[in-house]
Amino acid sequence: MHSEFPSHSSYRQQREQFLAAANTAGATLSAYAHPRCGPFGEPLSTDVAVLGDPQAKRRLVALSGTHGVEGYYGSECQIDWLKQFTPGSLPKDVAVVMIHLINPWGTAWLRRVNEDNIDLNRNHLDFGQPLPDNQAYARLHEIYACADLNGPERQRADALLAAQIAEHGWPAVMSIVEGGQHTHPDGLFFGGIAPSWSNRTLHQIIENHLAGAQTVMCFDLHTGAGEYGHPMLLTITRAPYPALPKAQSIYGPWLYTLHTGAETLSETGVAATATGYTSQALLDALPGVQLMPFVIECGTYPGPDVHRYLRDDHWLHLHGDPLDATGRAIKSSLLEQFYPADPDWRAMVGLRTRQIWAKGLRALAGEA
Ligand SMILES: [Zn+2]
Structure with a gap:
């Protein structure tokens, strides 16, 4: 039965390909x-491949799998980039750090969250301080505990969700649910x-591979929000943050700048009310570094569809068996939501991601 667990390619195959490509690239x-x-x-495991001088002052970082099931997109881009890499081609004093599948359990089990039902992009907080208090989530929790x-x-849970949406609108309801919560370990978007x-x-x-750098561009790779086949x-x-003007000058109108906050709504499909993002963790961990934290978010299906399949997968891990037929x-449906099989979709996100990295490397190379 285990051999039938769905994945277009398993975690193990992604890892083997990544390690092989990294070794060939030196x-x-x-x-x-x-x-x-x-x-x-x-x-x-999470694997890290460093190309170029590990002590280089300027580093481009690519991070895949923060949301496990989205890691197939990120991993493919990393493998593809490594396969095309020519040793010795990096500009002087520039290194590339590929962080492969930071949530390997989520990638292997085709979950967005980790082994503790935690959304890693809600988990980068100072736990010595009071946690964000998303009281509005409690009223919606029964929808997700069904x-x-x-x-x-x-049907009752669906009706409750539909009533909330009819009353408040989809963006407002999702800003509560996707904003993250720290009170319901069996809930959605638990931080x-x-x-x-x-x-x-x-x-x-970060300590082993990024400390000592002067300039770091980091790309956290995601799928599932935005228009189908349109990487943002x-x-x-x-x-x-200090290097934001520099980031904006490198990418110009291609870059969408989003500042999160309790009252913020965004048109991107990304949760603007959330706290605990990886980008913030990088900024907090590298205060002396000229850091540009980016996210590449590749749109797939409409938000309500993605949400429905996330609910099914959430049910599966609370009440079902990921290895039986249901x-x-x-799992097959969830993978399609976050990594569509459509070859045009895959080609488009791969092309755009390589283009963004190439521009980033040119910008790092041009720095004195
Ligand atoms: Zn994501």
């Missing part, structure tokens, strides 16, 4: 072992109450 590799296994019993996939209870394995590992990676380049932080069907 990268220096490090592995950060994860305590759990994947659905095939395979060991899991114990039935089909049947009367699910956790402590740093997750991936959070701690990212900080280790964003920078998402609580407030303007579980496998839900």
Whole structure:
């Protein structure tokens, strides 16, 4: 039965391809072992490949799989870039750091969240401080705790969600749900109450591979929000940061700048009310570095569709079995929502991501 767990390509295959391409490219590799296994019993890890001088003052970082199931897009882009890399082609004093699948459990099990149902992009917070208090979520939680996939209870949950949307509108309801919450570990967009394995590992990676740099461009790779087949380049932080004007001058009108806050709504499909984003973690961890935290977000299907499949997958991990027939069907649908099989979609997001990185490398090369 395990062999039937759906994935166009498993976590293990992505990892093998990444390591092979990194070795051929002459990268220096490090592995950060994860305590759990994947659905095939395979060991899991986050792998880091460094191309060029590890002490280079300027570094371009690509980070895949913050949301596990979205990691197939990011991993493919990283593998593709490594395959096209010619050793010795990097500009002087520029290095590339590829962080492969920071949430390996989520990628292997085809989940957006991690092994603790934590959304990593809501988990980068100072847990010594009071956590964001999203009281409005509590009123919606029963929609997501529904114990039935089909049947009367699910119909009731659907009706509750539909009533909320009719009253307040889709963007307002989603800004509450996707804003993140720290009170319901069995809820959607749970941000956790402590740093997750991936959070701690990212900080280790920052310390080991980014400390000492002067300028860092980081691309956190996502799918599932925005228009189908339209990759967006964003920078998402609580407030303007020192290198923001530089980031804006490099990418011009291609860059969408989004500052998050409790009252913010955005047209991008990205949750503007959320806190605990990876971008903010990088800024906080590298105060002396001229850091440009970017997000590449590749649109797939309409928000209500993505949300429905996320609810099904959430049900599966609370009440079902990911390895039975129902579980496998839900996983196949979820993978399609976050990594469409359509070859044109895949070609478009791959092309645009390479283009964005090439521009970034040219900008880093031009720096004195
Ligand atoms: Zn994402």
